[in-house]
Structures are given as structure tokens and as C-alpha cells.
Amino acid sequence: MILAATTDESLARMSDVLIYSSMAVYTLAFFAHIAEWVLGSRSKVGRTAAALTAGAGAAQAPAVTVRVKQGGSTAVLDKPKVVTRTAAGARDVPDGPGAAGGTVKGDLYGRIAVSLTVLAFLVEASGVVTRALSVQRAPWGNMYEFSTTFSTVAVGTYLGFLFAKKNVRWIGLPLVTTVLLDLGVATTWLKTPSDQLVPALDSYWLWIHVSTAIFCGAVFYLGAVATLLYLFRDSYENKLANGGNPGAFARSVLERLPAAASLDKFSYRVNAAIFPLWTFTIIAGAIWAGDAWGRYWGWDAKEVWSFITWVGYAAYLHARATAGWKGRKAAYIALVAFACFLFNYYGVNIFVSSKHSYAGV
Template identity: 50%
Template structure:
């Protein structure tokens, strides 16, 4: 029933992917260190010359793809390109690992926490790479690769379970629908949270620069896109994911109806899915409420992601409920 050889190969591919992601992470870090930061104070707001003490030395705002190219790449650009290529390779390796895991058990590779984690990690990297084909998001690279590595590390060390068949409760086509939606949401919420955090850093950097105050994360803020565009990107990710998360919950409810005889029973997993949903709804409402836009709304988005994480790790590992299955 279980093809042990394929499962064994899957594990090796996952490990190989982890090594490759680590190299990508280091390369992204090198690239970031080499990048010249932008000036955090908008040109119009730069005070008269001679008063600029404390403000970072003004450098030209880097143009993104499509700008004039005089042949020489700006500093950090070459290493960023290399890092992207390594990330492609790592994602390919991880993809093979996930695929082999699925083939070894003859079902979708998200039947337990280990499989869910590696599949989520794959989904995040793939989404990042596909997005990178359309726009320049190399600056985001390290902030995607690090959570991917953390997830994979946790998966192989704490959550690992041998490839096995499923308990009867999971034998349903809803496993494909409900859990795949949750996998995609997990990945996207993770990226959404990363971009939100970066927004908070960039926003703080821009405010402090304008007020001519020192900022601890100034070096990072200067290497990020403007806060406004980070905010817009975070919003787009969350706005896109919220309907999908709603769908994941509804699909879960339909499944619960056919497995347990009720579509909603306030099982801990259901309760926390609901809490996460309400928290993201609060984020979307906060953005439309005066006095809550920007920083406050972003904090709500991060709290919502915290709820999502708790629903995954906390509820699965700490609280027992109907969603507790054999071997995490």
C-alpha cells in the first residue's frame, strides 16, 4: 500500500531542498547587504541643505525593471538574480519531494501536519516565484525563504511522520478541496504577514526620517519599497485570500456535515478558524475606518496571522478535538 522507496526518496528531496533554500537565503542576504538603500525622505520633503544631519545620505531611488540600463547592474542586483535562480532550484526539489510523498501513499500529500507543512512551504515558494515573473519582488525573497526554511525545519524535526494511509475520517474527496484551500491560504497569509511586517518597518523608517529621528531598523527600511506600496501589496494579498479562507471554512463545514453529522460544532479547530476569519474581517473593516488605517490595521492583520498559526500548531498539538488525528 505504501511505497517505502518513494517515501524515502521524497525525504531526500525535501532535505536537498532545505540545503538549497539555505544557500538561497544566504545569497539573498548578501544581495541585500550590497544593495544601496533608497532615501527615506521624499524629495519634496528634504529640508534645506545643511540641515540634513541625522538623515541618511541621499542615494538615488533605484529604478525597477524597465528603467534605463547602462550595462552595469546596480550593486546587489547580480546576487539577487542568482538567489532567485537558486530559489527556483530549491522549489523544484521541494516540488519533487512533495510529489513523491503523494505518489508513495497514492493520495494527496496533505494528510498530516508534516505533509501539510511541506506542501504549504512549496505553495509559498511557488506563489512567490510566479509573482516574481510579473513584477520585481526580489527584495521580498529573503522574507519568503526564511519562513519556508523554518516551516521545513519544523516539519522534518518535530512534525515528521512516516508515509502511511489515512484514518477513515480523512478518506473523502473533501480532503483534496478543503485542505488544499487551507494550504494555499496558509502560504499566502504567511507572505501577507511578512509584507505587513515590512510595511511597519518601512513606515516607521519613513516617519522617523521625516522627523529626523534615528531608527534602529533604518538599514532595513532603506532597502524596502516605499511603505505605501508595501501597504497596498499587503492589502491585495489579504483581500485575495479572505474569500479563499471563507471558502476553506465552508468546504470544511460541508465535509464536517458528511463525516460528523453537523456542519458546525464549535470543535476547537472550527472555533479558531472562525476566530481567524473574524480577525481578518476586522482587518478589512479597519482599513475602511478612520483612525485605524495603516499601522493599526496592520497590527490587526498580524494578530489574525497569529490566530491562524495557533489554529495550526496550538490546536493540533495542544488542544484535543475532532481534528486530532493519528501521528499529528
């Protein structure tokens, strides 16, 4: 006779407190990010616009100056301004100075925002781990647990990029905003008591299949944010190159972002890097289905939409390698693919009756 594990209610309550506490800290991080964008000096905003105006219609190479040290004969090359070529190769545009506008005041708010985000991440991760300890299993047996773990992994991935010295602080504001929405939905509509798994989920494949799905979704999310911002920034650069005059708000915000080409490159690289793991996720799910239900593929809604998502990202990667489909056209495909992932994440579990309907709501 196998006795079912009991739930430690004190740990479950502690998990709830930690999740709500993380939301409070994320809210502070949200306001710090707003201050970073709004209160940082805009004195350096407009450099990219000047570069675009001077080089409209033609790609220009960055200037390299030669400086000779006084009293010696050694020539020293000054570091050139880094520019990035767009996917279409039509123009070279320097990256913006970042979310804070490159000023001391803005950078201070940015550092505060990142510090608060790190603290919120640690508190939320503690809540996820405590939830797992309360039932002695993987903390993603229902939609509430999946949502809290998903947002934790998304923030952790973002912080990983930051600590690797990647220029991704511009993701901070949309990321924290999305995490607050995700946790708000989770705690308001998806909240379920800490309990044991349904029999179909009680497998070691839960650790493998669902964890890879969560990680893939987190990286796909970061790629989708970069893709969406790429579309805005690309339109802004096109308007400037054609002699247009964007509004003050658009100029103050979009000028601080990386160049459209840099955003496009970032989204492509993260999507391309995670695509093989998403392929493995589908294969692992099929193997688990074979163990649990006696068939590897049964055209269940979750299986179908996972495959549709795979096709969407495969089409995006193929489009990036196809002449005439780079840039905005490929970006639209990437956003459609991520929309398919979101429907698979929320829609199938909540609104569709299937073998994978474990929302618990």
C-alpha cells in the first residue's frame, strides 16, 4: 500500500506570503524603472537621430580617429562608435544609450530598479521552492504553480543576461510589468490550494518535460519583447531616415533603446538558441504520453498547439534565412508564434477540455 504524501500547511501559507511579498517588491521595481525612464536626463537623447539624419539613404562607416601621444611616436586608435547593420542592410544606426539615457541620475534609478528586481526574484523563488517543499513534488502541477514558476524563470533569465554584461536593461520595465500581471492573474483567478498531483502527472517526466517548457516559454517571452520593440524602433528609424519628425515622447523613449538591428539580432539569437530545446520539450511530452496514456500522439489540444508553436518558430527561423522575409515580415511571424505559445499556456488549460486540462480552476 502506498500512502499519499501529506501537505504541510504551514509551508503552503509561507509560500503564499512570499509570493505576495514578491509582488510588493516588483511593484517598487516597476516604479523605479518608470523613474529610470522618465526622470533620467535626456541630454544625450537625439544622438541616434542626428546619425540617422546625416546618413539617411546610405550606410556610413563609423569614424576612427588617430591620436598621437605627445612626446612619443606611438599612434593610438580611439575606440569607434559601435553601429549595427539592419537585417535588410539598408542603414547603419548606433545603439541608443540605454533606458537611463546614459546619465548619472537615470543610472542611479536603473540600479535601484535592478536591485529591487533581484530582491523580488529571490523572494518569489523562495515562494516557489517553499510551495514545492509543502507537497514534496515539483512546483508546477497546476496553472497557479506554473504561472509563479514561469515568471520566476523569466526574471532569472533576464538577470542572467544582465550579469553576463549584456545590454538588456531596456527589458526591465516591460518584464516587471508583465510579471506583475502574471502574478496578479495567478493569485486572483488561478489560485489553488497546495495539494498532491493527479495520477497522470505523478511521474519523473513532470520534472523534465514541464521544466523545459517553462524555460523555453521564458526565453520566447524575452524574444517577443525584443521583437515588439524592434517593430517600434524600426518604424521610428524609418521615419527619421525619410525626413519625418517624431513626437517628443517617441523620441525620448525610442532613442534610448538599442538600434532596430540590435533588437532584431537579439530576438533572433534567443529564439534560435531555444528552439532545439522546444523541440526536445515536444518529444519529451510524447514519450511521457506514451507512458501515461499508452500512445505517443493523440491530437490532444495541448499537443496540437505545442506543434503549431513549433511550426511558427520554425517558419520564423526559415524566414530569417530567406531573402525578402527578413526584418519586419519575420518579426510578425515571431509574434504570431509567441501568441500560439500564449494560447497553449492559458487557453488550452483553461478553456479547452483535454487530457492536459490541469488548471485547477
